[in-house]
Amino acid sequence: MADDPPRVGLFGRLGSGNIGNDATLEAVLAYLKAERPDAVLDSLCSGPERVTERYGLPAAQLNWLHGPRRPPRSRLLRVGTAATRIGVGVLVDSWRIPAWVRRHDVVIVPGMGVLESSLPQRPWELPYSQFVMSLAGKVFGTKVAFVGSGATVVRQRLTGWLLAKSAKLASYRSFRDQVSLDAARQMGMAGPDDQVYPDLVFALPSPPSTPRATGAVGVGVMAYSGAPEERARAEEIQAEYTNKMSQFVRRLLTDGYRVRLLIGDEDDEPVALEILADARAHWSGPGEAPVVYESFSSVQELMEQLGTVESVIGTRYHTVQVSLRLGKPTVAICYGQKHVALMELMGVGDRIQQIRELDVELLERQHGALWTDRDEITRTLAERNQLNRERLEVQFAELTAVLFASDPARIR
Template identity: 25%
Template sequence: MRIGIAGWFGSDNLGDELLLHSLMTNVRAADPAASFVVLCPVPERVAELHGVDAIHMPTLRAAGSAGRNVAVQRALRDCDLLLLGPGTVFQERSPNLPWPGTLPMFARIVAMARTAGTPVAITGAGVREGATPAGRAVLRGIGAACRAVGVRDQRSADHFGKSARAIGDMAYALPLPTVPAPDKNRLAVSMRPLAPEMEAAVLAALTETVRRFTADGWTGAFLPMAYGRDTQGEDDATIYDAAFRDELDLVANPLAAPFSEDNRFGVVLDEWMTRLAGHRLVIGARLHAVLLAVTLGVPTVAIAYERKVLDAFTDLGLAEFVLLPDADADTLHRAALRAAASPEEFRAAAGRVAAQGGIARDFVASVVKGLA
């Protein structure tokens, strides 16, 4: 079976790449003979990381757009199924995208798939908040054209109509490595660049909290999740250089590794998750840093820089451990101490993640096997 996947992959964002890896892993579990072609912004990087075919998404204005559109149409004719997502692929506007964002492009991809006779399903995708009435109409049209709609959260599901299901984040369906016992005095921090006013407030609270933990004898690491390849304002190393260089070690993420036929992304990801699990506490303003930490049972405090972070922690029963970006250092420090002292709550949350991952896996299997 030939599977197309369309999403925001190849820009050196660890969250996006682990979602693609999880989706392909679960498709292969349903059909071991499955092959893939990924529609994405940086296809050469996706091919290097994951060892699969990849092509540019169809565009209207970029150089070579006519050739790209022809290549996509040809690829879709060869596919038995097209999956949209996972990740926050439906964005009407964002810090890096002017209106109308990605919605016309994904509507065009769906139309091209229908012309090619290829069924489409949404799998673990999310909708960024702030959709306009026009944007909501486009999303309803995309949903109506899909064979199945399984999205990340109920808020996203509400945009696609009654047939849409909330299946959870595809990160929950990742196969997990065997993890070590945590270091009792090890802290990990992850933070992304934010809008200037929000970034200043978050950094003020976070740097003071880190200072208090290190004064109490903790050691720490900074976990960059994105390196900003072909994407402005996405390089987490800028945050480390500006605020944490003197306090925390910098731990490279799997995207910094050299890749080969025998050392693909999934191998290095397992090694990185094993290191992450060795921390006693994680504080993060990156969605997939905090979700992976919870998945591994690590006590975690999340800073809700976007609604999706608040939704995820609330759904996992961890509402007291997610804070708004204007939380001060005292509030953040108290929440971090509570989390570190409550490992049993996070073991229970890891169990809820595992159950939700089963729902996501079953959804992928039902879509793939439904074509057999």
């Protein structure tokens, strides 16, 4: 590896339509371009076509079951139950993933909440694939790095075991906040030397912008349907959240604001469109309702849209995070402790609401306070963003020493 270009694989839910996941990939790609421009890169991911088109990386499908839909040759697969198909998929991935790992010197899992269970996931999906990847790294001597991961205490026993083992088998781990590191230690995922660094998104450059008064508010919405154990009530939970956000948008319009609806994942678009239709249906002012939703698929496009607003009310984690990265006064609607940790990191920890107790009237007052205090908030966010960039430079230096150092003594 000292003489040949390192072979580096990027692993995870990349290219799947989640803006935040792809943003962390972009941060790692920029790091690799600066530190190891000779590296040979590819990806095993959820959206290989999108990753190849956008980043020019050769990419393969992470899970066999999620690949192109072809008529199965096997009669067993044609007539088998869902459990049979899942079982076959697990067996195929148990061979495919190690074969991919073996071809690499380094595999990086860039950011993301890959060690958490804030949102629904099944153990045979990413948790199992990630465990197989880390185990293969250990067997074949491929260095596996979880960089800036989010973690929670996972109540689902099998899922928790798979996530914990995948993390412990890695050569390098870092966490995006203290809440994640504390949870990882409680789950047995973390080692004594593991560190907290800001989320990788803070390493991304922000586009040039000219501050101007637009009177516009960014409202970030998502297809929120509760925790993994609430699948039976998922539709009810999502309908309640959507109704409250629709009420809030109507109030903003009545108060004279313009509204731009934002999402953080392509799965959120139906919710944004429902809120848009509701706002237009209830508008009684002159002309068309001053509310807009424009689809986007990259963090750069999200930043461009955020550049047109003066304040943000956000739900999905990375929508909130990118808003803060751009210095936008923001209120976070929290569905996990990661939101609280992020807002505290940025010095605005009091500007939050829990999604479970979402109060539209309180949200309206919190938004008003953003405009009253925006000069102070903006200064605070600028200071914290600078500190975050400095901390991430420290992490990248550490990552280089662990993954690419020729002296084994430097590798912990």
